[in-house]
Amino acid sequence: xxxxxxxxxxxxxxxxxxxxxxxxxxxxxxxxxxxxxxxxxxxxxxxxxxxxxxxxxxxxxxxxxxxxxxxxxxxxxxxxxxxxxxxxxxxxxxxxxxxxxxxxxxxxxxxxxxxxxxxxxxxxxxxxxxxxxxxxxxxxxxxxxxxxxxxxxxxxxxxxxxxxxxxxxxxxxxxxxxxxxxxxxxxxxxxxxxxxxx
Amino acid sequence: xxxxxxxxxxxxxxxxxxxxxxxxxxxxxxxxxxxxxxxxxxxxxxxxxxxxxxxxxxxxxxxxxxxxxxxxxxxxxxxxxxxxxxxxxxxxxxxxxxxxxxxxxxxxxxxxxxxxxxxxxxxxxxxxxxxxxxxxxxxxxxxxxxxxxxxxxxxxxxxxxxxxxxxxxxxxxxxxxxxxxxxxxxxxxxxxxxxxxxxxxxxxxxxxxxxxxxxxxxxxxxxxxxxxxxxxxxxxxxxxxxxxxxxxxxxxxxxxxxxxxxxxxxxxxxxxxxxxxxxxxxxxxxxxxxxxxxxxxxxxxxxxxxxxxxxxxxxxxxxxxxxxxxxxxxxxxxxxxxxxxxxxxxxxxxxxxxxxxxxxxxxxxxxxxxxxxxxxxxxxxxxxxxxxxxxxxxxxxxxxxxxxxxxxxxxxxxxxxxxxxxxxxxxxxxxxxxxxxxxxxxxxxxxxxxxxxxxxxxxxxxxxxxxxxxxxxxxxxxxxxxxxxxxxxxxxxxxxxxxxxxxxxxxxxxxxxxxxxxxxxxxxxxxxxxxxxxxxxxxxxxx
Numbered sequence: 184x185x186x187x188x189x190x191x192x193x194x195x196x197x198x199x200x201x202x203x204x205x206x207x208x209x210x211x212x213x214x215x216x217x218x219x220x221x222x223x224x225x226x227x228x229x230x231x232x233x234x235x236x237x238x239x240x241x242x243x244x245x246x247x248x249x250x251x252x253x254x255x256x257x258x259x260x261x262x263x264x265x266x267x268x269x270x271x272x273x274x275x276x277x278x279x280x281x282x283x284x285x286x287x288x289x290x291x292x293x294x295x296x297x298x299x300x301x302x303x304x305x306x307x308x309x310x311x312x313x314x315x316x317x318x319x320x321x322x323x324x325x326x327x328x329x330x331x332x333x334x335x336x337x338x339x340x341x342x343x344x345x346x347x348x349x350x351x352x353x354x355x356x357x358x359x360x361x362x363x364x365x366x367x368x369x370x371x372x373x374x375x376x377x378x379x380x381x
Numbered sequence: 382x383x384x385x386x387x388x389x390x391x392x393x394x395x396x397x398x399x400x401x402x403x404x405x406x407x408x409x410x411x412x413x414x415x416x417x418x419x420x421x422x423x424x425x426x427x428x429x430x431x432x433x434x435x436x437x438x439x440x441x442x443x444x445x446x447x448x449x450x451x452x453x454x455x456x457x458x459x460x461x462x463x464x465x466x467x468x469x470x471x472x473x474x475x476x477x478x479x480x481x482x483x484x485x486x487x488x489x490x491x492x493x494x495x496x497x498x499x500x501x502x503x504x505x506x507x508x509x510x511x512x513x514x515x516x517x518x519x520x521x522x523x524x525x526x527x528x529x530x531x532x533x534x535x536x537x538x539x540x541x542x543x544x545x546x547x548x549x550x551x552x553x554x555x556x557x558x559x560x561x562x563x564x565x566x567x568x569x570x571x572x573x574x575x576x577x578x579x580x581x582x583x584x585x586x587x588x589x590x591x592x593x594x595x596x597x598x599x600x601x602x603x604x605x606x607x608x609x610x611x612x613x614x615x616x617x618x619x620x621x622x623x624x625x626x627x628x629x630x631x632x633x634x635x636x637x638x639x640x641x642x643x644x645x646x647x648x649x650x651x652x653x654x655x656x657x658x659x660x661x662x663x664x665x666x667x668x669x670x671x672x673x674x675x676x677x678x679x680x681x682x683x684x685x686x687x688x689x690x691x692x693x694x695x696x697x698x699x700x701x702x703x704x705x706x707x708x709x710x711x712x713x714x715x716x717x718x719x720x721x722x723x724x725x726x727x728x729x730x731x732x733x734x735x736x737x738x739x740x741x742x743x744x745x746x747x748x749x750x751x752x753x754x755x756x757x758x759x760x761x762x763x764x765x766x767x768x769x770x771x772x773x774x775x776x777x778x779x780x781x782x783x784x785x786x787x788x789x790x791x792x793x794x795x796x797x798x799x800x801x802x803x804x805x806x807x808x809x810x811x812x813x814x815x816x817x818x819x820x821x822x823x824x825x826x827x828x829x830x831x832x833x834x835x836x837x838x839x840x841x842x843x844x845x846x847x848x849x850x851x852x853x854x855x856x857x858x859x860x861x862x863x864x865x866x867x868x869x870x871x872x873x874x875x876x877x878x879x880x881x882x883x884x885x886x887x888x889x890x891x892x893x894x895x896x897x898x899x900x901x902x903x904x905x906x907x908x909x910x911x912x913x914x915x916x917x918x919x920x921x922x923x924x
Contacts, residue, residue, distance in 0.1 A: 192490055192564035199556045199590055206594035210628050214613060217624060300610040309619030316611040316618065320602070 190354050197358040201365050204328075208369055211321050215376060218313045225310025230380040233318070234288055238378040241284050242370065248277035249367040252336070252360045259343065260350050271340045271356075274363065278333040285326050289319075318377055325369055332366045335359050385899050387795065387873075387892040393492075407492035410893065412499050413478030414793065419503060420470050421862075427461035430454050432855055435817070437834065439848035441841050444834070451834035452520035453535070457513070459523030460540065464547045465506055467774055468636065470782050471643035472589070473502070473554055476582040478793060480558060482886035483576045485567025485904065487896040490560040498553045505547035512539035522832060524633070527614040527625040531606045538607050541600045548593045548600075551639070555589030558582055567885070569904040573667070576884040576908045577660065580667050581646025584674040588635045588642070592678065596632035599625065623688060630681035638677035640774060642670060644781030645712055648734050651788055652716045654882040655731035656723030659909040662715045669708035669715075676705040686757045695754045702752035709745055713738060728880065729803035733784030736811045740776025744769060747822060762832075765825025771818045783807075783861065788880070790865060795873035795892045802864040809857030816850025884908050 219226050255270035292315075296303040299319055304312045339356050342348040348356050388410045392402035403411055434454055437445045446454060477495065481488055489495050512519065516536025521529055530537050562575070562583045575583075602625075605611055612618025614625045653660040660666065682690060682698040716738055725731075747769045750756050760766065791797050820843040829840050836844065878887035886893075888902045 189490075189564055192560055195563060196491060196494075196556055196560045199559055203552055203556070203590055203594045206591055207598045210595045210598035210631070213628065213631075214624055217621070218619070221621075222619065299612070305618070309617075311619075312612060313619035316613045316620070319609075320605060320611060320613065324598075324601075 193354055193358065194361075197361050201361060204365055204369075208321070208324070211317070211324070212372070215317050215321070218310075218317065219380075222308075222310025222313065225308050226314050227380040229311040229314040229318075230377055233378050234291065235378050237284055237288050238374055241281050242374045244277050244281045244284070245367045245370050248274045248281070249364050251277065252363045256353065256356055256360050259348075259353055259356065262350050264343065264349075268340060268343055271336060271343065275333050275336045275340065278329050278336070282326060282329055282333075285322065289322075321373055322377070325366070325373060328366045328369070332359075332363050336363065385890050385894045387890065388895050389892060391895040393895065405496075407488070407496055408895065409477050409481050409489045409492065409495060410897075412495050413474050413476075415499055416469065416473040416477060416502070417793075419499075419506070420466055420474060423461050423465040423506060424470070427458055427466055428855065428858065430458040430461065432851055434458060435848045435851040438836070438844045440845070441835060441838050446834065448834045449520060452522075452832075453518035455832060456519050456522050460509065460519075460544070462774075463523050463636075463640075464544055465502075465509075467640045467778050468547075468551055469502060469554075471647065471778065471785065472551075472558070472582055472585055472639075473498075475578075475647070475782075475785050475789060476558060476585075476643060477554075479789065479886055480561060480579050480582050481565070482792075482889065482893060482897055483579045483884055484562060484565060484570060485885050485898065485902045486561065486565035487898075489557050490564055491557050494553055494557055498550045498557070501546055501550035501553070505543045505545075505550060508543035508546060509540055512536040512543060515539070524629060525600070525603060526629070527603070527606070527622050530603055531614070538604055541603050545597055545600045548597050551589050552593040552597075555586035555593070558586040559590065562586075567902060567904050573664065574904065574906065574908055577649035577663070577666055577670075578643070578646035578884075581642045581649070581670050584670045585639050585642045588639050588674050588678065592632045592635035592639070595628060596636075599628040599632065602628075623685070623690070626685050626688060627682065630684045631678075634681040634684065635678045637770075637773070638673055640778045642673060644737070644778040645670070645709075647781045647785040647788070648716060648737055649712070650882075650884065651730050651734040651784055652719040653909045653911070654788075654880050655726050655728060655734075656720045657726060657881070657911050657914070658719060658723035659907070659911065660715065661718035661721075662711075663907075663909065665711055666715050669711045672708040673705060676701065676708070680705055683752055683757075686754060687761045699752055699754045699757075703749065706745060706749055706752070713742055713745075726881070729798075729800055729807060730784050730788035730880070732804060732807050733780055733787060736807065737777060737780040737784060740772055740780060740811075740814065744772030744776055747772065760825050762830055763825035764821040764829045764831055767831050768818050768821030768825060771821070776814060776818070783810075786865070789886075790868070791875035791879050792886060792891050792893070794868070795875050795890075796868040796871060797875045797879060798864050798868040802860060802867075806857045806861035806864060809860060810854055811857075813850045813852070813854030813857055817847050817854050818850075820844075820847050820850075881911075881914050883910060883914065 251270045251274045255267045255274065258270060259267035292298065297315055298304075299316060304315055336359055339348060339359050342355065388408055392398070393406045393408035393411065397405060403415060406412060406415075433446070434451070437451060477489070513536065516539065517534070519525075519530075519533070519535045519537045519540045521533060521535075521537060525537065525541060530541075562579060566575070602613060606614065613620045614622045616622065649660060649666055680698060680701045682694055683702045686695050686699075716734075747765070751760060751766065751769060787798070787803060824840055824843050827840070829836055873892070875891045877889065877891050879891075880887075883905070885902050885904070885908075889898050
């Protein structure tokens, strides 16, 4: 096997993978667009029921985590391993707090008998049922991505600690960073689509 | 002469032996061959299921299969043939083996990812079988349309997950090829010097990459619906079943171009070689290839003309469908024109390629009948559709696959097969094929629906005739593969370039050594330049 030293090539591969992720969410965004077009009033009514404060907090957390991810790459490039480890660790931590927050939000909804197939939703207007269907599917899929991102970032953390990923060999970390930014940007679209509809 | 050791004798990492040398390999050639055997296994299974269906339809009254078994059999036939044979056959087998060779590279860009794709492919196939034996064979047809796919008690969840895994494999293969073509071309090999097979695999890779995630999420939604009952496609909960069809075809129509584009690439390689003449309109074929990849992504709703979409949408999609026929027709003209004033050298691969052009043209033209909004209403869900897609998928992709297999067999294994048997097999296959599928157009026009286990008595004669065609076709296939496999009995004696071809894969030994080229190959300014070969031939005559 040839030694793969072409960083630009592996970056290209990563970008291609990110396209596939965008298309994956894209299919669900298509559904959102069609159903929003069909039930605009019910969507915004249901959207107001979501906890805006928690959503906004989560947005802030993810944005901050994207910053720490980018900063950890830059610090590692400059050779400051300890600082890089700290920043990388806080990225994972922020991701986990995001997930915990999401868990609280979901369980609140569940406590109010709002979950796929619940009686309240079945009796309520159809637009709201679809809204919550999309909400749980999209944020669920996104949470899965956050979880996977945290896992890969943790793996990177271990590799940096062991010196397998360094300022000269940081391909893996850079690509993981790209993935994390994707997870972030998907949320940047989800947040207004669910929490801020007029 | 001292022969360089081929990749069969050298494992990709030193010390690997026996099965490990194959199962843990990162060599694109070994992975290509591993795909070959698995894909052929599924193809054989799918073909037997198809034959079973046809045997059932040979009589009206004496039923071989119950209605439920028949439904399961055509679903399996479809799922196997589409997801386990036609989609992976050319890119994963021949693309894997040949693209790095054609661009003068040592391997694909991500060799380990390549091996992972193979394992995902195998796992997907096994999962589909597990679904079959644990929960009962799915009876939804390969399209998994809602609401039935959500409501049925059969093992849809696991089968759909299997297709998801297969999609992942296909997507990663596409990702690998795009990166390979971008980053690993030999020095001096520009984009417009790439062989057309590489071009078509490259275009296919983009479609695989961008369209597959859509079906991935659609299939995930079926699983979510079956497990959590969210109701995104359920009108009672505000959803719309039509949206499933949109999402499904947003992938699955581009997917038919995943199936046909690499086939066109093979044909574009074979015509110049056996006409001893440069391909007619190289740039036009490249443009048509990319054009099909782009336009093909915009025509999905022509599968849904009678589903209740608006008339406006029908007209727009009908127009786009006619548009996508243009680049395909451009290619047919290019292939035929390549032969004009060429020096034709007949051999089995070329014979297959000629059959391909004939069958594919018929398939393409009948496609236009369906693309037109009016006739579509008449023939929707009839045997006309079945005839059409077997003409393009089997007459097109299947024949091109056989053409490619016969063309590159000496490169793959270093062995040549018996020409006479290959011709005989090809004639049987083609004749049986036409007998089998052509009457479907007539039956469809007369109104025989697809996917039913029985039919009205007046359709019996043609159905019986089709059944005979199916058996002839299968005997042709059996002869062809018997002939190919028999070539293993002899020693590896095939020449490096048995056909007098010009692209880079023929500059290395047959079969190639571990890292493809013993010395770095010299790149020509143009891949289909036969003048050097012509000079050599002339010199040989003088002596």
